[in-house]
Amino acid sequence: MTRIAFIGGGNMARSLIGGLLKTGVAASSITVAEPRAEARHELGRDFGIASYAENRLAAAEADVLVLAVKPQIMPAVHAELQDTLVRQRPMLISIAAGVRIDQLERWFGHTLAIVRCMPNTPALIGAGATGLFANRRTSPEQRAKAQHIMDAVGITRWVEDEALIDTVTGLSGSGPAYFFAMVEALEDAAFAQGMSRETARALAAQTCLGAGRMLVESGEDPGVLRQRVTSPNGTTQAALESFASEHFAQIVARAVAAATRRAGELAAALDN
Numbered sequence: 636m637t638r639i640a641f642i643g644g645g646n647m648a649r650s651l652i653g654g655l656l657k658t659g660v661a662a663s664s665i666t667v668a669e670p671r672a673e674a675r676h677e678l679g680r681d682f683g684i685a686s687y688a689e690n691r692l693a694a695a696e697a698d699v700l701v702l703a704v705k706p707q708i709m710p711a712v713h714a715e716l717q718d719t720l721v722r723q724r725p726m727l728i729s730i731a732a733g734v735r736i737d738q739l740e741r742w743f744g745h746t747l748a749i750v751r752c753m754p755n756t757p758a759l760i761g762a763g764a765t766g767l768f769a770n771r772r773t774s775p776e777q778r779a780k781a782q783h784i785m786d787a788v789g790i791t792r793w794v795e796d797e798a799l800i801d802t803v804t805g806l807s808g809s810g811p812a813y814f815f816a817m818v819e820a821l822e823d824a825a826f827a828q829g830m831s832r833e834t835a836r837a838l839a840a841q842t843c844l845g846a847g848r849m850l851v852e853s854g855e856d857p858g859v860l861r862q863r864v865t866s867p868n869g870t871t872q873a874a875l876e877s878f879a880s881e882h883f884a885q886i887v888a889r890a891v892a893a894a895t896r897r898a899g900e901l902a903a904a905l906d907n
């Protein structure tokens with residue numbers, strides 16, 4: 636049984652923990668370190684896992700440490716875990732946006748297996764999407780273990796070039812928020828035309844779910860699916876022409892680039 640300790644018990648850790656438990660991972664094999672007492676209480680209440688105020692205690696028995704703190708917190712975490720790292724030599728899985736392998740090696744040690752991942756919050760319902768990149772110290776068995784953990788909560792893809800983890804961040808890491816923003820905008824638009832918020836939200840959310848499921852389950856090209864909705868000179872064409880006139884594709888590309896760039900900035904700030 637792999638023993639996994641989460642360092643940081645915030646939103647993303649909760650999504651991963653909830654997803655892992657749903658796939659049958661034993662609550663006794665997961666611990667979490669979280670400084671906020673209320674969050675610790677909620678982790679115990681919602682998931683039945685042991686939580687600790689101190690990183691050292693949560694990590695005491697772990698084979699795998701999932702570093703789930705904000706990038707800025709990472710150097711402090713290293714200081715608190717130094718003894719544990721030397722004694723246990725756990726594999727590290729960092730999910731922190733931007734934070735590079737060379738930085739993690741500098742803080743946590745050059746001889747540890749380190750996998751840099753970028754998951755997303757739908758992991759909570761087993762529908763996550765995770766990009767992974769491993770350092771050279773990571774053995775094939777350790778790569779498989781990291782992938783196994785992330786496969787439990789959704790799909791996984793290894794990237795060849797570490798820089799592409801920042802692209803994963805701009806695509807799928809932050810991506811759920813783009814779709815939530817789309818649903819909010821659709822709801823607002825229908826509300827402005829007189830529909831109740833409840834009905835507008837239900838229809839917008841189900842449309843998001845239906846389109847997503849069709850895309851994934853059919854395996855068809857999104858462009859083909861889009862064309863099937865678009866009757867010549869019909870309503871969809873009118874909406875898509877409106878999107879195009881506002882340069883929708885460029886708007887999305889600039890947003891993804893902004894998120895990707897921010898990941899790099901978060902990391903660069905830690906070099907100073």
Ligand SMILES: NC(=O)C1=CN([C@@H]2O[C@H](COP(=O)(O)OP(=O)(O)OC[C@H]3O[C@@H](n4cnc5c(N)ncnc54)[C@H](O)[C@@H]3O)[C@@H](O)[C@H]2O)C=CC1
Pocket residue numbers: 642643644645646647648668669670671674690703704705706708711712730731732733753754755756808809
């Ligand atoms: N929220 C998301 O959708 C995603 C977040 N991430 C990454 O996951 C990491 C965590 O993000 P969130 O969960 O959104 O943030 P969050 O703020 O919800 O969680 C971070 C947790 O770390 C705790 N913490 C603070 N100092 C600590 C310390 N010294 N030791 C242990 N825990 C400490 C905080 O109390 C907090 O509960 C970030 O690095 C972020 O880039 C990655 C993918 C998606």
Ligand SMILES: O=C(O)[C@@H]1CCC=N1
Pocket residue numbers: 732804808809
């Ligand atoms: O917004 C963030 O910085 C984190 C990383 C990806 C999703 N949430």
